[in-house]
Amino acid sequence: MFSSRVSSGLRTARRHIASVSPVISQGVSMSSAAPGYTYETLAITKPKEHVFQVEINRPDKLNSMNKVFWREVGEVFHQLGDDSECRAVVLSGAGRMFTAGIDLSDLTEIAGVAFGENDVARKCRALKGVIASFQASFTAPEKCVKPVIAAVHNACIGGGVDLICSADMRYCSSDAWFQVKEVEVGLAADVGTLQRLPKILGSESLVRELVFSARKMYSSEALQCGLVSRVFPDKESLLAGAVEMASMIANKSPVAVQTSKMALVHARDHSVQEGLDYVASLNMAMLQSEDVRIAAIAAMKKETPVFAKL
Structure with missing residues (x-):
């Protein structure tokens, strides 16, 4: 019964992703590439002195989060934390949206572990290891001693909300929307949203509404409730504003x-x-x-x- 619910949830999520219009921009930032930062799913640039931009760079997949991304996002924030050239970080997404959330092929693989032939103790051990590694990756922006500004445009779904909750500041464009989507695919969010979002918003009622219903929160409401601190007209002005703030921070001690x-x-x-x-x-x-x-x-x-x- 549980397996069929997960399968149904996966089909629903696939239909949602398929319904999103094609990516209209696949290029990365025009800033100079940061030497020493080579990643498959991330593009790292230096838009200003001491400011690094980490861009989720899977625009053809709507920046969905696959296994490589989960590993690399933890690695890059550890690297930035140790880099004396870095004093502030802007986290953004390439292409049409910030992120569509977890890559569905990986979610299918995790479901395969859950319903495999191993006994329950071994399945539990394997699943906990996967969850713990994901949690560590998304805690990396919080543990990085350099301030991190999340710049969200268009959709920020599922794991995207977990990720930005680990940032120090959150800005968005006027077309941005946020969705704690996990319940729609039969899961409880387990990499930071349920722990950090209540402390960010300060309203248990609102958090539980968002989590239990999986409804969308749009930019105006996100600003009103404190999920973001600034809203910009479009992606271009959003990134410019985030970089400007990061540069201001980088000029401080x-x-x-x-x-x-x-x-x-x-x-x-x-x-x-x-x-x-x-x-x-x-x-x-x-x-x-x-x-x-x-x-x-x-x-x-x-x-x-x-x-x-x-």
């Missing part, structure tokens, strides 16, 4: 910015006093940074400070 991100992520999951203790422990070291002196002198002279790589 990397010590201050990255320490702030660490403290904010910690504070979200701990009490106020625990958060205060944590940032005190961070700043007893970070306040000794040369960046503090550079920033103070630049402020007094009304100059733009220049900070060393970190």
Whole structure:
């Protein structure tokens, strides 16, 4: 019975993907390619100094998330976290939409594991390993100490919502819409949406409505409820605005910015006093940074400070 429900859900999802109009743009960003970043499903560019753009680059598949993508998205944010040239990241999608969510061929493969001939203990072990690896990949943007701005245009479906919930900021174009789609294919979202979205929106009622019904949320509502902080007229202005903000962040002290991100992520999951203790422990070291002196002198002279790589 459960197998038939999953199969039915997969057929529904396939019809949805097939109904979306063809990709109208398959090129990647006009920014210069970032050396040392070679990925199959991602295009990495440097639109501005110290700003990197990570573009989901499967436009012919509506940027659906296959097994290679799940691995690479974790790898690229680990690499960016260690790259001293990077101070801020813009996450976007190539082509017509941000992402159609999980690649259905991979979902079929996972269902095959669930209904295979192994006994239940072995199937559970295999499935938990797959889920845990997906979770780690989508937690990578959150763990990356560089601020990440998700720039969403058109559709952001299923796993796309999980992914952007791990970003620090979310911008979108006016044609954007978001859908926690997992219940429509017989699943509970398991890579971050159910854990992070309630803390982003602050409304359990709204979160449960979106999760249980799988209805679409459009850009105006996303702005009103706080899922995104800015809405732009189109994809072009969206990317320009995201890069501009990333560049503004990149001009600040990397010590201050990255320490702030660490403290904010910690504070979200701990009490106020625990958060205060944590940032005190961070700043007893970070306040000794040369960046503090550079920033103070630049402020007094009304100059733009220049900070060393970190």
